[in-house]
Amino acid sequence: MIQYSRLTAFICRIALPSLIALSGCCVPISHAAAASASEQTNLVVMIRQLNALEDTARRSAQVADEPGKRYFFDYQRLAADIARIRHGLEGYLTPSRAQPRDPVELSGQYTTEGRKP
Numbered sequence: 001m002i003q004y005s006r007l008t009a010f011i012c013r014i015a016l017p018s019l020i021a022l023s024g025c026c027v028p029i030s031h032a033a034a035a036s037a038s039e040q041t042n043l044v045v046m047i048r049q050l051n052a053l054e055d056t057a058r059r060s061a062q063v064a065d066e067p068g069k070r071y072f073f074d075y076q077r078l079a080a081d082i083a084r085i086r087h088g089l090e091g092y093l094t095p096s097r098a099q100p101r102d103p104v105e106l107s108g109q110y111t112t113e114g115r116k117p
Contacts, residue, residue, distance in 0.1 A: 043089050050089075054082045074110045081106045 061075035084106065 040093060043093055047086055047089050050082050050086045054079060070113065072112050074112045077107055078110055
């Protein structure tokens with residue numbers, strides 16, 4: 001049985017499902033209709049929450065060094081997915097012009113086996 005720190009358990013149980021739910025925000029939405037004030041406020045809140053999640057993951061990665069573990073949480077992959085979602089939200093809030101959608105999907109796999117990534 002893998003033992004997780006409290007922070008890692010938080011990320012796995014609460015933050016990751018939230019991250020996956022937020023990934024739906026990256027779906028391209030017509031920029032013809034400007035975001036309403038409440039929608040813009042909600043998107044800004046999501047970006048702040050992603051920043052907090054990223055900070056939590058960064059701190060957790062620093063304390064995750066336990067020798068002899070077989071599985072490790074892939075914090076680098078999580079950070080890349082968080083950055084990708086943040087980029088999508090910011091791109092919607094401040095579109096420069098119509099851009100083709102980047103078709104790369106989030107990985108969703110954050111467990112590595114063997115040595116630490």
